[in-house]
Every structure is written in C-alpha cells, then in structure tokens.
Amino acid sequence: MLILAFESSCDETAVAVVKDGRTVLSDAILSQVDVHAIYGGVVPEIASRKHVEAIAALTDRALAEAGVTRDGIDAVAVTYGPGLIGALLVAVNFAKSAALALGKPLIPVHHLRGHIAANYLAFPELEPPFLALCISGGNSMIVDVAGYTDMTILGATRDDAAGECFDKIARVLGLPYPGGKPLEDLSQGGDPEKYALPRAKAAGNDLDMSFSGLKTAAVNLVHNARQKGEALDLPSLAASVTAAVSDELVPRAMEAAKRTGRKILVAAGGVAANRTIRGDLERACRENGITLYLPPLRLCGDNGAMIGSQAYYEYLAGVRADSSLNAFANLEI
Ligand code: KG4
Numbered sequence: 001m002l003i004l005a006f007e008s009s010c011d012e013t014a015v016a017v018v019k020d021g022r023t024v025l026s027d028a029i030l031s032q033v034d035v036h037a038i039y040g041g042v043v044p045e046i047a048s049r050k051h052v053e054a055i056a057a058l059t060d061r062a063l064a065e066a067g068v069t070r071d072g073i074d075a076v077a078v079t080y081g082p083g084l085i086g087a088l089l090v091a092v093n094f095a096k097s098a099a100l101a102l103g104k105p106l107i108p109v110h111h112l113r114g115h116i117a118a119n120y121l122a123f124p125e126l127e128p129p130f131l132a133l134c135i136s137g138g139n140s141m142i143v144d145v146a147g148y149t150d151m152t153i154l155g156a157t158r159d160d161a162a163g164e165c166f167d168k169i170a171r172v173l174g175l176p177y178p179g180g181k182p183l184e185d186l187s188q189g190g191d192p193e194k195y196a197l198p199r200a201k202a203a204g205n206d207l208d209m210s211f212s213g214l215k216t217a218a219v220n221l222v223h224n225a226r227q228k229g230e231a232l233d234l235p236s237l238a239a240s241v242t243a244a245v246s247d248e249l250v251p252r253a254m255e256a257a258k259r260t261g262r263k264i265l266v267a268a269g270g271v272a273a274n275r276t277i278r279g280d281l282e283r284a285c286r287e288n289g290i291t292l293y294l295p296p297l298r299l300c301g302d303n304g305a306m307i308g309s310q311a312y313y314e315y316l317a318g319v320r321a322d323s324s325l326n327a328f329a330n331l332e333i
Contacts, residue, residue, distance in 0.1 A: 001315070004062070004073045004098065005308030006055070008091035009083025009111050010137065011035075011042045013054040016304030017066035017073070021312025024121055025066035027305040030054045037177045041167070044084045051090035059098070062304070070102055077107040077311030079114060080321070081331030082138065088327035096323050107311040108321040111302075112139055112333050113151065115268035117310035118299040126293055131262045133253045133281070136269030137163035137178065140209055140249070142256045143333060145266075148313035151333050154256045155207025162245050162271045165211035169218045169241055173234065183238050184274055190235030192243035192276075195221065199247050207256055209248045214241070239276075246280045254284050266293040273300040 002025070007014040011032040017025040032050045036042045063070065078095035081088060099106035116132045128150070132143040140163075141156035160168075163180055170179020175186065198217050200210035218241050225232045253265060265285060271277065278294050285292040299306065 001074045001312060002068060002072060003075050003077050003107070003308045003311050003315070004059070005077040005109070005304045005311055006091035006095045007079045007114070007302055007304045007307045008051040008055065008087050009079050009081070010087060010302060011047050012302040013051045013058055014302060014304035015055070015058045015062040016308045017062055017068060018305055018308025018312065021117075021309045022120055022124060024305045024308075025068070026062045027303055028058045028062040028065065029303055030058055033178065040171050040177050042084070044086055047084055048086035048090055051087055055090060055094050059094075073102060073104060075105045075107055075311065075315055076102065077109050077307055079111045079307050080108040080325060081111065081328030083111055083329065085327055085329045088329075092325060092327045096325060100323060105315070106321045106325065107314050107319055108325055109307045109310050109314060110331055110333055112136075112141070112143070112268070113310045114306040116143065116145060116266065117313070118268060118295045118303070118306035119266045119293050120309045121305055122295050122299055123293050126264075126266065129262060130264035130266055131253065131256055131260065132266050132268055133249060133272070134268045135162045135249060135271035135277075137161060137167065139269070140211070141333075142207055142253055144256075144260055144262070149317040149319070153333060154260070155205055155209065155252055157209045157211055158202055159210050159212035160215055162211055162249065163269070165215045165245060166241070166271065168215050172219050172222050173238075178270075180271060180274065183241065184276070186235055187238035187242050187276065188235065190233070190237070190239030192236070192239040194233060194236035195240035197240050197244040199244060207252050209252060211245070211248065214244050214248070242274065242276045246277045249277065250280045250284050253281070254288050254290075257288065257290050263289065264291045264293070267295065268300075270301050273297045
C-alpha cells in the first residue's frame with residue numbers, strides 16, 4: 001500500500017511516499033530554518049507562507065523520486081496536530097484537496113505518533129508493545145505504546161519542552177536557532193558538574209517533568225555573570241545544562257519501564273539526536289536490561305516519512321478523515 005504523506009506542523013515542509021508503513025520510497029523535505037534563524041525562533045506567519053510556497057513542488061518531487069504517478073497512490077496522510085495552527089492548516093488543506101481529487105482515503109496522523117513511527121522505518125523488527133521517550137521542540141513525554149494506535153501518556157512536561165529549553169538557553173548564549181545542536185557542539189569537552197543547575201520534582205505524578213526552572217536558572221546565571229563582568233566557562237555551562245536535561249529524562253524513562261514491565265524503549269523527536277542523551281540512555285538501558293532503539297539522526301527531526309509510516313497503521317485500524325478534517329494546535333496522543 002502506497003501512502004502519500006504530508007507534514008507542515010512547524011518549520012519543515014515535508015512530503016513522502018511510504019510503502020506498507022515500513023519502506024520509504026521518497027522523503028522530500030524543505031527546511032525553513034535559515035529563514036527563521038534571523039529572528040531567533042520560528043515566526044508562525046512566515047512558516048505558514050513558506051509552507052504554501054513549497055508544498056506543491058515538494059509533492060511533485062516526492063512522487064518523482066518514488067517513481068510513482070498520482071494514480072499509483074493508495075491513500076493520503078497528513079499531520080493534523082499538535083503544532084502551529086496556521087502551519088498545520090497548509091498541509092491539512094492540501095492533503096484534503098489531494099485526497100478528494102485522487103478519490104483516495106484521507107488519514108489524519110498525530111505528529112508525535114509520527115515521531116514514534118520513525119523507528120519503524122529504521123528498525124524492521126520493532127513492534128509494539130514498547131515505551132517511547134518523545135523529546136522534541138514542542139513536546140516531552142513518556143508514552144506507553146501498547147499497540148500501533150493504542151497509546152497512553154505516562155508522564156509529560158508540565159511546562160517547556162526539552163528542545164525549547166535547549167533553544168532558549170542557546171539563544172541567550174548567542175548561538176544560532178535552533179540551538180540544540182549548537183549547544184551540543186559547544187558542550188564538547190565541558191565539565192557537566194561545574195554549574196549546579198536545578199532538577200525538578202513534580203508533585204503528583206513523579207513521571208512528569210519540568211524544564212522551565214532549569215531554563216530560568218541557566219538564563220539568570222548568564223545574565224548575572226554578564227552584569228558582574230565575570231567570564232563563564234561556556235563548554236561547561238552547556239555540558240551542565242545537557243546533564244540536567246538528561247537527568248530529567250533518563251531516570252524517569254527507566255522508572256516508567258520498571259512500573260510497566262516494558263523491556264523495549266524507543267527514543268523519538270529532535271532532541272533524541274543529542275549524543276549525551278543518547279549515551280546516557282544507552283548506559284541506563286544496558287544496566288536495566290532494556291533494549292533501546294535510537295532512530296538515526298535524519299529520522300529524529302520532522303519528516304514526512306514518519307507520518308506515512310504511522311498512517312499505514314492508522315489505516316489498518318480503520319482511521320479515516322473526510323473533508324471536514326481540521327488542524328489542532330493541541331491534540332491528545
Ligand atoms: O522533532 P523536532 O525536529 O521538531 C519538533 O517537532 O519540535 O525537534 C526540534 C528540536 C529543537 O528544539 C532542536 O533544538 C532540538 O530538537 N535538537 C536538539 C538536537 N538536534 C535538534 N537538541 C539537542 N541536541 C541536538 N543534537
């Protein structure tokens with residue numbers, strides 16, 4: 001079954017053709033990062049306009065690279081949330097039109113379900129049940145994936161996402177947007193214990209996380225040092241921030257595995273590209289007898305292929321949308 005999948009929830013326009021949920025025939029992506037970098041973050045209005053400009057040409061490219069014609073497509077899939085509402089609406093409307101014009105079913109896909117499904121593309125043997133640690137620019141959560149379309153959130157951030165925390169701290173340090181990767185590069189050789197940064201404890205569900213206290217503490221530390229004219233050890237600050245983010249994520253993922261009895265953990269989302277967090281997860285999973293799946297870096301960020309993968313399983317579960325499909329800035333997984 002060939003699915004033509006669209007993704008435009010943030011600052012990447014992406015169109016892919018995926019076969020049977022597991023094989024990527026094409027994965028065309030146009031990143032807007034350079035456009036938003038001069039503003040230090042994504043400007044929603046500009047994101048929407050850029051999606052509109054790119055989506056038709058990217059669709060032609062995705063079909064050509066897959067070597068299929070429009071008539072060869074069996075279904076159309078699209079991310080319908082969560083994300084920037086104006087940005088989401090571009091692909092939702094385009095996909096609705098495509099499905100209508102081609103006379104094919106339309107499959108709505110949750111963005112984070114897509115991030116989790118990126119692992120199906122990289123690891124043919126991977127099947128639910130497993131736990132997923134979803135860590136992106138907009139979300140941070142631990143999800144119990146009981147089946148391909150049966151998911152429960154075990155813990156989530158109460159405030160900022162892990163990627164947002166990296167991005168905001170990087171911005172104060174004058175690093176380019178998005179700051180996660182530049183901050184990782186800066187952290188190389190730094191001492192992760194040099195700066196004492198807070199670790200959050202959420203009342204109630206102790207699998208919930210929080211990153212806003214860490215973000216504020218790091219930003220204040222930089223401002224105070226600047227006001228006093230003190231030099232900061234920037235690699236060590238970046239390493240200390242990364243260690244604090246990792247401490248927020250890795251022990252909670254292990255605790256979730258212990259409580260649920262799941263023996264497989266998959267990582268998903270842009271922050272899963274971070275080498276320190278990947279290393280910490282590898283170590284913790286080895287110690288706890290958990291099999292870890294880390295998606296290759298190219299599948300960690302937003303892409304259309306992951307949407308095409310999840311769409312296949314949504315289709316098998318009978319999920320369909322019609323031309324009344326809307327986009328949602330917030331959406332339960
Ligand atoms: O999953 P993603 O591409 O988009 C969303 O759906 O949010 O994630 C983007 C986030 C950004 O916050 C970016 O700074 C972060 O992922 N990121 C990283 C790294 N690469 C990307 N964070 C830490 N280390 C990295 N190497």
